[in-house]
Amino acid sequence: MFKVNENYLKLPGSYLFSTIGKKVAAYQAAHPDTEIIRLGIGDVTQPLAPAIIESLHRAVEEMGQAETFRGYAPDLGYAFLREAIARNDYQDRGAEIGADEIFISDGAKSDSGNIQEIFSTDNRIAVCDPVYPVYVDSNVMAGRTGVYDPARETWSDVIYMPCTAENGFSPEFPAETPDLIYLCFPNNPTGSVITRERLQEWVDYANKIGAVIIYDAAYEAYISEENVPHTIYECGGARTCAIELKSFSKNAGFTGVRLSYTVIPKELKCGDTALHSLWARRHGTKYNGAPYIIQRAGEAVYSPEGKAQLKEQVAYYMKNARVICQGLKEAGYTVSGGVNAPYIWLKTPGSMTSWEFFDYLLEKAHVVGTPGSGFGPSGEGYFRLTAFGSYENTVAALERIKRL
Numbered sequence: 228m229f230k231v232n233e234n235y236l237k238l239p240g241s242y243l244f245s246t247i248g249k250k251v252a253a254y255q256a257a258h259p260d261t262e263i264i265r266l267g268i269g270d271v272t273q274p275l276a277p278a279i280i281e282s283l284h285r286a287v288e289e290m291g292q293a294e295t296f297r298g299y300a301p302d303l304g305y306a307f308l309r310e311a312i313a314r315n316d317y318q319d320r321g322a323e324i325g326a327d328e329i330f331i332s333d334g335a336k337s338d339s340g341n342i343q344e345i346f347s348t349d350n351r352i353a354v355c356d357p358v359y360p361v362y363v364d365s366n367v368m369a370g371r372t373g374v375y376d377p378a379r380e381t382w383s384d385v386i387y388m389p390c391t392a393e394n395g396f397s398p399e400f401p402a403e404t405p406d407l408i409y410l411c412f413p414n415n416p417t418g419s420v421i422t423r424e425r426l427q428e429w430v431d432y433a434n435k436i437g438a439v440i441i442y443d444a445a446y447e448a449y450i451s452e453e454n455v456p457h458t459i460y461e462c463g464g465a466r467t468c469a470i471e472l473k474s475f476s477k478n479a480g481f482t483g484v485r486l487s488y489t490v491i492p493k494e495l496k497c498g499d500t501a502l503h504s505l506w507a508r509r510h511g512t513k514y515n516g517a518p519y520i521i522q523r524a525g526e527a528v529y530s531p532e533g534k535a536q537l538k539e540q541v542a543y544y545m546k547n548a549r550v551i552c553q554g555l556k557e558a559g560y561t562v563s564g565g566v567n568a569p570y571i572w573l574k575t576p577g578s579m580t581s582w583e584f585f586d587y588l589l590e591k592a593h594v595v596g597t598p599g600s601g602f603g604p605s606g607e608g609y610f611r612l613t614a615f616g617s618y619e620n621t622v623a624a625l626e627r628i629k630r631l
């Protein structure tokens with residue numbers, strides 16, 4: 228008789244955004260005439276930039292001609308895209324990353340969930356609390372997290388690094404020694420950032436204890452302030468301790484297109500074993516590459532026109548962020564984030580829990596956000612709004628919230 232992977236049975240409830248989706252769908256079904264404004268999941272709303280659309284069209288035409296048709300993509304991605312990434316996202320910033328250290332993939336969510344596969348199951352992971360749920364859930368599925376405590380909503384073998392108002396939503400070094408450290412800056416969900424000096428301290432710490440930092444830089448395009456690092460490889464020593472994950476979803480609106488990349492420097496080793504080789508082996512075995520058409524769309528992100536258009540798109544969302552921050556402050560909320568990130572993190576009013584506030588906002592303002600406790604116990608009493616809505620909807624949502 229077959230057996231299932233029992234680790235899956237340990238997972239409490241469904242994936243956070245599936246739970247919210249179901250709740251909102253049920254509310255909409257019961258109130259069909261209500262116009263709900265969705266500022267919950269960080270999904271983009273603006274159309275793809277013209278430079279990207281043109282590139283997609285050209286690639287589609289190529290696929291219709293025998294001379295230019297392409298079948299399987301190279302395992303690790305097309306050179307034209309990997310070279311554009313290496314030059315624009317790293318070398319032009321003074322970070323020493325080569326095209327052959329970049330692995331093209333179909334999304335940072337899948338890469339952040341899959342990357343743990345190349346590590347032993349007895350590695351201890353450390354995560355920020357609150358945290359993007361994929362990091363923890365994918366380690367639960369792998370059997371790396373121990374026993375779940377429903378009262379505390381924590382796993383016995385996970386090291387939690389509380390990110391609270393007191394520490395500026397930036398983690399401190401944990402008391403226990405981790406093997407894998409997940410960091411995400413600009414942060415999802417709190418919208419906080421880390422300074423270059425502080426990130427350097429994390430890199431030094433990881434090198435000292437022999438840990439790997441899995442650095443999620445999905446929201447890098449939203450950085451507006453100086454002294455906030457755009458990549459972990461701006462820090463000396465990161466090549467021997469850091470993997471970086473990067474998405475095209477948030478900077479270029481690819482949530483429905485799917486494209487991302489992971490960087491693994493060749494010096495990142497466990498003894499003689501290079502993590503680069505393990506991830507290349509995994510990619511070659513389990514993955515047939517992001518489609519040619521999509522990789523050409525990704526290349527357009529780095530064209531002069533693409534860059535200019537995407538700068539405008541990011542500015543559009545950040546205008547929403549300002550509307551949200553300003554509106555919430557006017558309504559008396561305590562607010563952070565929204566300056567270098569498309570997420571606004573607010574304290575729920577009075578003694579309301581995150582889920583109570585979710586229901587309250589849905590029922591009274593017909594606005595959907597994300598309960599902070601869904602990201603971890605330290606998120607309790609907080610709530611996340613995203614700047615990825617349309618400007619009109621964002622303004623309308625804040626008007627509704629102010630009227631409460």
Ligand code: MLT
Nearest residue numbers: 267268269270336359415
């Ligand atoms: C979020 O809302 O946290 C993100 O959209 C989730 C994701 O990028 O997968």
